[in-house]
Amino acid sequence: MNDIENNMNNIIEVKSLGKKFDNLEAVKNISFEVKEGEIFGFLGPNGAGKTTTINMLCTMLKPNHGTASVNGYSIISSPNEVRKSIGIIFQENTLDEKLTANENLLLHCRFYRIPKNERENRIKEAFNIVELSDKRNKIVETFSGGMKRRLEIARGLLHYPKVLFLDEPTLGLDPQTRAHVWEFILKLKEKAGITMFLTTHYIEEAEICSRVAIIDYGKLIALDTPDELKSKVGGDIIEISTLDNKAAKEEIENKYNKEVTENQKILSFKVDKGHKFLVSFIKNFKTPIKSINLRRPTLNDVFLKLTGRQIRDEEVSAKDLMKKRMKMHGRMR
Amino acid sequence: MEEIFALWQRDILRFFRDKARLFGSFAMPFLFLIIFGSGMSGSIRSLLGGADTPSAMASFDYVKFMFPGIIGMVVFTTSIFSALSVVQDREFGYLREILVSPVKRSSIAVGKVLGGTTIAVIQGLLMFIFVPFIGLKINLFIMIKLIPAMFLIAFTLSSIGLLLASSLKTSAGFQMVVQILIFPMLFLSGAFFPITGLPAWMNFLVTINPLTYSVDMFKKIILEADKLDPLLRQVMGLNLTVLGHQVTVFDEVLFILICGIIFITLATIKFSRSS
Numbered sequence: 365m366n367d368i369e370n371n372m373n374n375i376i377e378v379k380s381l382g383k384k385f386d387n388l389e390a391v392k393n394i395s396f397e398v399k400e401g402e403i404f405g406f407l408g409p410n411g412a413g414k415t416t417t418i419n420m421l422c423t424m425l426k427p428n429h430g431t432a433s434v435n436g437y438s439i440i441s442s443p444n445e446v447r448k449s450i451g452i453i454f455q456e457n458t459l460d461e462k463l464t465a466n467e468n469l470l471l472h473c474r475f476y477r478i479p480k481n482e483r484e485n486r487i488k489e490a491f492n493i494v495e496l497s498d499k500r501n502k503i504v505e506t507f508s509g510g511m512k513r514r515l516e517i518a519r520g521l522l523h524y525p526k527v528l529f530l531d532e533p534t535l536g537l538d539p540q541t542r543a544h545v546w547e548f549i550l551k552l553k554e555k556a557g558i559t560m561f562l563t564t565h566y567i568e569e570a571e572i573c574s575r576v577a578i579i580d581y582g583k584l585i586a587l588d589t590p591d592e593l594k595s596k597v598g599g600d601i602i603e604i605s606t607l608d609n610k611a612a613k614e615e616i617e618n619k620y621n622k623e624v625t626e627n628q629k630i631l632s633f634k635v636d637k638g639h640k641f642l643v644s645f646i647k648n649f650k651t652p653i654k655s656i657n658l659r660r661p662t663l664n665d666v667f668l669k670l671t672g673r674q675i676r677d678e679e680v681s682a683k684d685l686m687k688k689r690m691k692m693h694g695r696m697r
Numbered sequence: 698m699e700e701i702f703a704l705w706q707r708d709i710l711r712f713f714r715d716k717a718r719l720f721g722s723f724a725m726p727f728l729f730l731i732i733f734g735s736g737m738s739g740s741i742r743s744l745l746g747g748a749d750t751p752s753a754m755a756s757f758d759y760v761k762f763m764f765p766g767i768i769g770m771v772v773f774t775t776s777i778f779s780a781l782s783v784v785q786d787r788e789f790g791y792l793r794e795i796l797v798s799p800v801k802r803s804s805i806a807v808g809k810v811l812g813g814t815t816i817a818v819i820q821g822l823l824m825f826i827f828v829p830f831i832g833l834k835i836n837l838f839i840m841i842k843l844i845p846a847m848f849l850i851a852f853t854l855s856s857i858g859l860l861l862a863s864s865l866k867t868s869a870g871f872q873m874v875v876q877i878l879i880f881p882m883l884f885l886s887g888a889f890f891p892i893t894g895l896p897a898w899m900n901f902l903v904t905i906n907p908l909t910y911s912v913d914m915f916k917k918i919i920l921e922a923d924k925l926d927p928l929l930r931q932v933m934g935l936n937l938t939v940l941g942h943q944v945t946v947f948d949e950v951l952f953i954l955i956c957g958i959i960f961i962t963l964a965t966i967k968f969s970r971s972s
Contacts, residue, residue: 474703475798
């Protein structure tokens with residue numbers, strides 16, 4: 365492939381980027397490219413280094429080593445050009461809640477030096493996209509969580525950014541609002557053709573992305589389309605719970621020569637053509653089965669295969685909590 | 698410039714929208730003037746005049762003497778505390794919206810300082826609703842001289858506030874540090890009592906305190922010092938001398954201006970580095 369032509373389509377290029385907080389290496393030497401117009405997902409558990417990476421790409425944080433360019437501008441030597449090219453929806457709310465929705469958007473226009481005669485049109489357009497036109501002159505404090513998120517998305521679009529960064533755009537929202545916010549994100553991609561870079565720890569959200577990078581403990585461990593990633597897991601997944609998991613595990617391993625993983629008292633293993641396998645499996649299995657389930661692999665299985673852990677293991681260890689706190693502390697500095 | 702103006706406007710808008718803060722700002726000055734001022738009036742007069750009160754002292758009114766000091770107190774505290782909005786913007790997240798935009802760090806610093814300065818001047822002017830109750834005569838000419846004088850010191854103190862806000866991460870910490878700083882400065886400024894016959898160490902602190910010169914300017918402007926009886930001027934401490942030199946308004950403007958330039962520079966550098 366022609367290398368130069370390939371580079372022209374990359375709107376973000378990251379080269380061996382790394383960031384250390386005190387003695388915690390939050391991001392370890394990661395490299396990747398984001399193509400123009402795609403929805404690029406950054407998937408990983410909490411504290412994996414997703415936000416740190418986004419903060420570096422947004423010039424909010426200086427990397428310890430490596431470099432990256434956004435829209436052709438280096439995040440290190442021309443941060444101001446990078447800032448002009450990007451829009452960001454932060455994980456936490458960054459609206460001025462004492463002002464009205466309109467005032468928030470107007471301030472944004474002025475920070476980005478949008479010409480006076482264009483402001484009204486752009487604000488109107490942005491309100492239309494997120495369907496908040498009727499709330500234009502309401503104080504933001506009175507908005508629901510989902511409305512605030514949508515307003516932030518509208519604000520992030522005002523200066524026509526080349527790349528829109530979304531850091532956990534649906535964090536803390538109820539499932540209905542989450543779906544709603546996603547509707548807007550997809551609508552946006554269709555309408556405006558903006559490149560979107562988002563982080564998430566929701567598997568379902570990552571599935572919508574054009575390409576997904578999986579990150580764990582600051583390292584990039586896989587990068588491909590969701591389908592490609594899932595096909596690497598191979599076949600279907602069977603999950604069973606039995607009266608004697610230990611015996612069942614041994615039986616599967618001996619009889620079918622499959623690798624079995626146990627998580628929360630559920631054994632799972634991979635087979636080809638699961639629906640046919642299941643019939644003979646149930647007939648011939650000696651250990652009493654309590655329940656059985658056959659499903660297609662998800663990105664969680666990809667993560668499981670790569671790391672041996674689930675993305676959303678809810679038990680966060682004390683060490684992880686410490687890390688998270690340090691990360692937040694570091695970010696504020 | 699557009700960005701500085703936008704940031705400035707945001708602070709002003711928020712100030713006028715916060716009605717509780719607006720009305721609350723009258724409480725302290727009111728207490729000082731009415732209770733403290735009226736209560737102390739008699740004793741201060743006899744203290745200043747000695748046993749046989751000279752005739753010129755008869756026209757001395759402590760509440761009137763204190764009024765410029767109260768204006769000073771309001772302007773000083775409002776301006777230095779105005780940088781609290783920077784700490785709060787950081788805590789509530791809005792600072793990230795500003796920081797990630799192409800607005801220069803120095804513009805953010807200047808916009809914030811100007812916002813705080815303006816609010817402090819407005820607060821100071823609001824105190825003039827007390828004027829009819831204390832029997833002072835204020836004319837337009839006095840106001841025209843007073844506004845730049847207030848602006849000058851408010852700018853300096855807002856810069857000091859921003860310098861502190863850039864190093865302190867929580868609003869509680871910021872408020873604590875500012876209080877520890879501002880109250881000694883206020884008490885050693887001549888706002889509440891004439892700064893005459895002080896011990897040497899205290900005199901030194903008074904001399905290097907920019908608020909001293911600001912309070913002196915306010916007094917000279919509001920009380921129209923040049924029209925006062927020389928004896929009254931003397932006991933009110935309006936003949937401020939430093940190292941044997943009688944301080945003029947020009948000296949005072951120059952000193953505060955230099956302080957202001959130093960602190961806005963330091964604050965801008967500190968703010969740019971810390972964010």
